[in-house]
Amino acid sequence: MNKLLPIINFTFANKVKTKSFVVTTVIFALLLSIGIHVPYLIQMFSGNEGATSSQIGLVYGNQPEIAASLEAFIDKQPDGKIKLMKYEQANDQALMNDMENGTIKGYLEFGEAEGLQFPKVMYTSKKNSMDLTLQSTLQPALENVKMQYVTRGSSLTEEQIAAISAPVIIEELKAEQAAGTGSAAVANEGSKTAAVNYVIVYGLIVLFFMTNMMTGNMIAAEVTSEKSSRIMEILVTSVSPLTQMFGKILGMFLVGLLQIAIFIAVVAINLALPYNQASLAELNLDLSQMDLSILLVGLIFYILGYFLYATLYAAVGSIVSRTEDLGQAVMPITMLSLAAFYVAMFSLSSPNSLLLKVCSYIPFVSPVTILLRYGAGDATLLEVGLSLLVLIVAIVFFSWLAAKIYRTGVLLYGKRPTMKELRKAMKAYKI
Incomplete structure (x- = not known):
């Protein structure tokens, strides 16, 4: 331990001072900031800042009742996105002048009604297509007005009309949940799979992938760089190769945590800006519905998954003598990390699939698949425990294997050793 801590401190301090770390962190922070501001920039350049409501012209002509119903429905909306x-009449010149000077963004016009058929609705503006915000507001408003128009003269109340026009939402529920403990079970399941829990699962999956790609490659590059510069020959005389390996892994883990903390701070600062608060509020994330067990399981598997991949990156980096060959050498590990990421991302909509159930017990992909199953699916604590046990056994085995490879590889120079040469050299060392 006395020799491990200096290695951790040296690795951490040395890496955070490098230009590559600073430049990479700044670039990722800028990309995150730009990505968060994209919706606002689109609105700003499209002339819809979102801070004020859009003024829309309404030519009622021979349909004053429809126009009055539409106006009444829109006035009742709390968001006030459009006015x-x-x-009274479609005066083309007057309407064009109002659009040119910004009084209105466009105008609605109703065609002739035939019998019970709702009249055709036309929207005219200077753009080729209707703004998505405007469309999402007008569509339900017109549907409601249409229902009132078609059922005029009947004894239906406004509440009944609203109930008829409301879309039907189908909720998925497994048979054993429906036949189990009734509404209490359904309520419990609903709280677990709330939107905020999906966000936690998604964020941890992305976090796991980013950590593997960044810190894993940094570990391999650090080992290869020291080996190619012959510094390794000096280091092994004072610190054992195994202490070096685990010291670098822990040091890079702290570097990764520092980067993650910076990125989280950048995201939080950008989301706290006033014009981003509205977009955040539309997500309807209720933090009171957060399931802390999902966060706990995610963090445990995130840390263990990192150490599994980190030992492999360190082992591969130790058998490469030139940094030019490092990319090709770590490609298999990178492919495993990509496979885990894509399996999880493409299964977000089906967290109980057979593929995820099988992958929950494969160590290289289980850190994200079991999290997805537990956070958004129906995985039990027993399944989580079995997956955790398999992952721990895999970490112990691959740490032992990586230690033997690292102990042998750091002092092998020249061409990359073959599997036969590496196996023969590994037999000479006891771990």
Whole structure:
């Protein structure tokens, strides 16, 4: 332990001072900031800042009742995204002038009604397509007005009309849940799979992938760099190769945590800006519905998964003598990390699939698949425990294997050793 701590401190302090670390961190922080501001920038350049409501012209002509119903429905909406400016007749020149000077962004016009058929609705503006925010507001409003128009003269109340026009939402529920403990079980399941829990699962999956790609490659590059510069020959005389390996892994883990903390701070600062608060509020994330057990399981598997991949990166880096050959050498580990990421991302909509159940017990992909099954699916604590046990056994085995490879590889120079040469050299050392 006395020799391990200096290695950890040296690795951490040495890496955070390098230009590559600073430049990479700044670039990722800028990309995150730009990505968060994309919706606002799109609105700003499209002329819809979102801070004020859009003024839309309404030419009612021969349909004053429909226009009045539409105006009444929109006025009742709490968000106030659009306002209507009524025109009795479609005076093309006057409407164009109002669009040119910004009084209105466009105008609605109703065609002739035939019998019970709702009249055709036309929207005219200077753009080729309707703004998505405007469309999402007008569509339900027109549906409601249409229902009132079609059922006019009947004895239906406004509440009944609203109930008829409301879309039907189908919730998925497994048979054993429905036949189990009734509504209490359904309520418990609903709280577990709340939107905020999906965000936690998604964030931890992305976090796991980013950590593997960044810190894993940094570990391999650090080992290869020291080996190619012959510093390794000096280091092994004072510190054992195994202490070096685990010291570098822990040091790089702290480097990765520092980067993650910086990125989280950048995201939090950008989301705290006033014009991003509205977009965040639309997500309807209720932190009171957060399941802390999902966060706990995710962090445990994130840390253990990191150490599994880190030992492999260190072992591969130790058998490469030139940094030019490092990319090709770590490619198999990178492919494993990509496989884990894509399996999880493409299974977000089906967390109880057979593929995920099998992958939950494969150590290289289990850190993200079991998290997805537990956070968004129906994995039990027993399944989580079995997956955790398999992962721990895999870490112990691959740490032992990586230690033997590292102990042998750091002092092998020249061409990359073959499997036969490496196996023969490994037999000479006892771990």
